Amino acid sequence: MTTGFFWDERCFWHAGGNYVFTLPVGGLVQPQVTGGLPENPETKRRLKNLMDVTGLTNDLAAQTAAPAEWEDLLRVHPASYLSEFKRLSDAGGGELGRRTPFAAGGFEIATLSAGLSIAAVEAVLTGDLDNAYALSRPPGHHCLPDFPNGFCLLANIAIAIETAKARHGLGKVAVLDWDVHHGNGTEAIYYDRDDVLTISIHQEGNYPTDTGAITDRGRGAGEGYNMNVPLPAGAGHTAYLAVMDEIVRPALDAFQPDMIIVACGFDASACDPLARMLATADTFQQMTLSIKDAAADLCDGKLVLVHEGGYSEMYVPFCGHATLEALSGSAITAPDPMAETFAIRQPSARFDAFLREIVRDAADVLRTPST
Numbered sequence: 001m002t003t004g005f006f007w008d009e010r011c012f013w014h015a016g017g018n019y020v021f022t023l024p025v026g027g028l029v030q031p032q033v034t035g036g037l038p039e040n041p042e043t044k045r046r047l048k049n050l051m052d053v054t055g056l057t058n059d060l061a062a063q064t065a066a067p068a069e070w071e072d073l074l075r076v077h078p079a080s081y082l083s084e085f086k087r088l089s090d091a092g093g094g095e096l097g098r099r100t101p102f103a104a105g106g107f108e109i110a111t112l113s114a115g116l117s118i119a120a121v122e123a124v125l126t127g128d129l130d131n132a133y134a135l136s137r138p139p140g141h142h143c144l145p146d147f148p149n150g151f152c153l154l155a156n157i158a159i160a161i162e163t164a165k166a167r168h169g170l171g172k173v174a175v176l177d178w179d180v181h182h183g184n185g186t187e188a189i190y191y192d193r194d195d196v197l198t199i200s201i202h203q204e205g206n207y208p209t210d211t212g213a214i215t216d217r218g219r220g221a222g223e224g225y226n227m228n229v230p231l232p233a234g235a236g237h238t239a240y241l242a243v244m245d246e247i248v249r250p251a252l253d254a255f256q257p258d259m260i261i262v263a264c265g266f267d268a269s270a271c272d273p274l275a276r277m278l279a280t281a282d283t284f285q286q287m288t289l290s291i292k293d294a295a296a297d298l299c300d301g302k303l304v305l306v307h308e309g310g311y312s313e314m315y316v317p318f319c320g321h322a323t324l325e326a327l328s329g330s331a332i333t334a335p336d337p338m339a340e341t342f343a344i345r346q347p348s349a350r351f352d353a354f355l356r357e358i359v360r361d362a363a364d365v366l367r368t369p370s371t
């Protein structure tokens with residue numbers, strides 16, 4: 001089988017402003033020599049470098065893509081937002097939302113990031129590739145049509161879906177978001193629609209703090225086609241796989257998608273600075289195998305993973321490598337150097353039993369028609 005890997009060095013050149021972690025420099029916040037937003041290029045570039053070092057890149061169809069066209073962006077974002085983004089980008093950069101600073105040329109880099117997602121979806125849909133991974137940066141799942149937030153400037157996945165629908169008549173799409181933060185942008189864009197099922201697994205109350213409730217099920221025709229699975233801080237390997245088995249797979253079986261897209265963040269990992277979960281590289285590998293299985297059974301294997309968050313420079317490369325091994329079926333591995341450390345730190349049996357109960361309750365709630 002052929003797995004595509006879409007990336008572009010220019011995406012690593014997207015630059016945020018003068019921040020220390022998520023705090024703008026100023027007042028009592030001292031500038032940092034190696035500072036900047038946690039959404040920095042290193043996590044992504046180090047993943048690509050690790051794949052080059054092990055040789056995994058050679059087992060994939062690695063390629064870049066054209067930037068998204070203006071008309072592709074317009075399918076999701078209003079012209080007023082795009083024009084203002086482009087104007088500010090040409091003028092040297094700035095900030096149009098919340099925690100989404102960009103430098104000069106940020107607009108062009110964001111359109112390239114969206115373009116990687118478009119190309120990945122298109123190539124899998126037309127059968128040129130069996131499945132694909134898009135190392136899109138900046139990420140997209142928090143971006144609302146007219147309000148960028150959470151490091152996301154364009155809604156990459158929604159732009160790719162709408163472009164594939166317009167150009168190729170793509171039918172039903174399931175978007176599984178396992179980034180540790182709530183996929184509020186994707187949810188908002190598809191909240192009224194029944195042709196795109198959105199499922200988000202996230203740390204409850206992390207980001208955004210006011211979205212992602214299990215009771216938010218969609219509206220109108222979209223009622224029942226949005227699923228939120230908020231998990232308490234500290235959830236680990238067992239809880240994530242239980243969600244895949246008990247909630248995600250039954251939902252996909254019922255929906256019968258024509259394609260599955262994963263908003264693939266690695267920030268549920270056990271050492272991410274922006275969340276408090278305990279997933280490991282093995283967790284991401286098992287989740288990938290699970291969703292690949294679902295795609296094989298339901299939609300001829302049509303599966304695309306689009307990179308979202310993940311802020312541990314040390315660990316994202318190993319989580320990403322494990323994911324791409326599973327996606328491609330390659331025998332080239334990068335053994336997880338933290339496996340033993342994080343295995344010892346998984347939730348205790350007592351807490352895991354509680355987490356399993358939370359997952360069972362969530363499965364019950366989401367199976368029941370909303371009122």
Ligand SMILES: [Zn+2]
Nearest residue numbers: 179181267309
């Ligand atoms: Zn995230």
